[in-house]
Amino acid sequence: MNMNKLNRVVIVAILLLTTLVISKSSSLQRIFDFFALPVFAQELPIVTAIEVKGVKRIEEGSIKAKISQKIKDPLSQEKTTEDIKAIYKMGYFDDVKVEIEPFEGGIKVIYLVKEKPTIVKVDFQGNKKYKDDDLKDKISLTAGAISDVTLINDNAVKLKKFYEDEGYYLANIVPVVRKIEEGEVSVTYQIDEGKKVKIKEIKIEGNKALSASKIKKAMKTSERGLFSFILGGGYYKKDEMKADIERIKDLYYNNGYIKVTVGEPRIQLTEDKEGMQIIIQISEGEQFKVSSVEIAGNKAFSEDELRKLIKLAPKTIFNKEILRKDVTAITDQYSNNGYALVVVSPDLIPNEETKETRVVYRIDEGDKYKIGRIEISGNTKTRDKVIRREIRLDEGDVFNASALKRSYERINNLQFFESVELSPKPKPEEKLVDLDVKVKEKATGFLSVGGGYSSIDRFVAMVDITQGNLFGSGQYIKLRGELGGRSSFYELSFRDPWFMDKPISFGTSIYKTTRKYGNFERKATGLEVSFGKSFWEYWGASIAYNYEKATIFNVKDTASQTIKDQEGTATTSSVTLSVGRDTRDNYLDPLKGSKNVLSTTFAGLGGTNAFYKALFDSGWYYPLFDVTTVHLRGRVGYASGIFGKKLPLYERYYVGGIYTVRGLGYGEAGPKDINGEAIGGEKQLVFNAEYIFPIVAEYKFKGLVFFDAGRAYATGETIGSDLRYTSGAGIRWISPIGPIRIEWGYNLDKRPGESSSKVEFTFGSFF
Incomplete structure (x- = not known):
């Protein structure tokens, strides 16, 4: 074939290519069929240029990175088809096409894309129970995102799940996409909240060994009852129900039924659609006992050492909870001695004939690790040393998991941070564990100016300037003034928990106070200086010196002789020694732990007053329902005058009020003079029992119910006799400016002249 004829054929082929548009469903194959004729088998056109058209917001380079067709290569149907698929999979385009046109002795391949529109607005319609801002926090779709159907629908599912978790099981969420202008759309989630569906009945089927009531008790999901507003529950939540299935299994495992199966819960709505019945099917299987308990893989510790930690015993009914505690105890033994990556795997080998199971604790010890670098980040204000001195591990120490946990508690208890994260990062090649300590600062200073009504002082005006982390040093300074209808109080205090960078605390304060009582008034000015020292991790001791000048004046003629005898000015020079142990997980809002303090005060080294006081205060916190x-x-206390002097009125124990026995007036649960005026006692005994539950956990807003008992006693009275009893309820809020308490107490043993109940509130530390 001569060259003229060949050129004509090539021109015809190029014209054909120019008139065809290649898309995901195009006729590209017909072009290649044409070029597949024998005479032209090796003459496919060469790509001399590649262009992308249609992009507006997406970077052209990100598209070209997906293209496999290359310049100077022959045109390939396979590559262009794969390119279309690859570009489409990026998720940014509604359509992808390919066009071909002649270009500089070859052909240009043009990738035509049509971008998905941009979401310029996301809103909600039909929501009544929850504000738009609340719902926006539950989804990931925001203005500026690509209008992707999958993403929009996934967020509708998230909203549906949120409503279900809040008890709106019948909620319906429909996303509506509206075109605003070319390339821009809005997304509106149409919400039909429906009513909360209460759980009318939880029905357990197939159970024989364990009662339905016992099974229900193990679940967090519950039928709606009288106390559901306190304990929660009464509404269906998918995630909670899944967890309940595991709790039911664990209950059976703890009773030896290691073959138990629990089916998926079936839900039936009542006819009125306002209630539901949940049916849970159980297949119990047979009960198993433990035939033997074995240990394998241990090298660092002998079998005798580890067996002392194991509570699961042969010939007893298998119990998963005991097994879990055994695993934890063995793991702690290793992780507290440097084995940071230890794994303890319990292996059950059941025998169907004997209905017994072997238990083998298989230990993969790993290597012994030391602490590497300790990196602190996020502290934009607090100095590194303030955080570092709370960490119970030093670089080079043997890794210790318990010390790591305690470090978290101590940093968190500083109350300087919104969040604290301690992340151990093992480096196996060096046998080191680096610690990343990440904190998020929160405001530690505040100015509060306000007023209110106090149950004790009537109308109160208050100014409080506090900085809990002065210059990021961990020091505390406070200036406070209160002026009430019956009292006033002014104080300037300072505390340094690491005085001169030593593990010794130093504190000082000056104060002035006045108060009106029924038959007299008192004013006082004082100065206090204290030093403290922590030891043995949870123990501490302190010594404080206090000098106070106090005056009792405006004594009424009707006052008792006890009050008249103490009229005038007296000075107190006292030393207080305290020792205590504090294991609370959180000082401000504890869930578990205890605080025990024994303090003694001796006055008489100077001053005109001479007395002795001792107080033992013990508080315990037990978590319940997580x-x-x-x-x-x-609390039990004793006080007495010494050196022939009387105990001052203002140093006696006054029982009654929000800090002792709630529901009684100040000093009502104790000795009174002939006029019925509370004069305090030389001894006291006070008991408090509280059940504290979250109301709005996110905002640390809690409720409580309580029972109090207590009394103060005169010298000749027997401590523990004639106790006064009250009960009641209240709310507590850990607000941004400090804890707030509002509590109502009911007098269970009302006596003449007493109120049947009292509402009291206070701003300050919880007790």
């Missing part, structure tokens, strides 16, 4: 707490507290 998020609620039982708080038990007891």
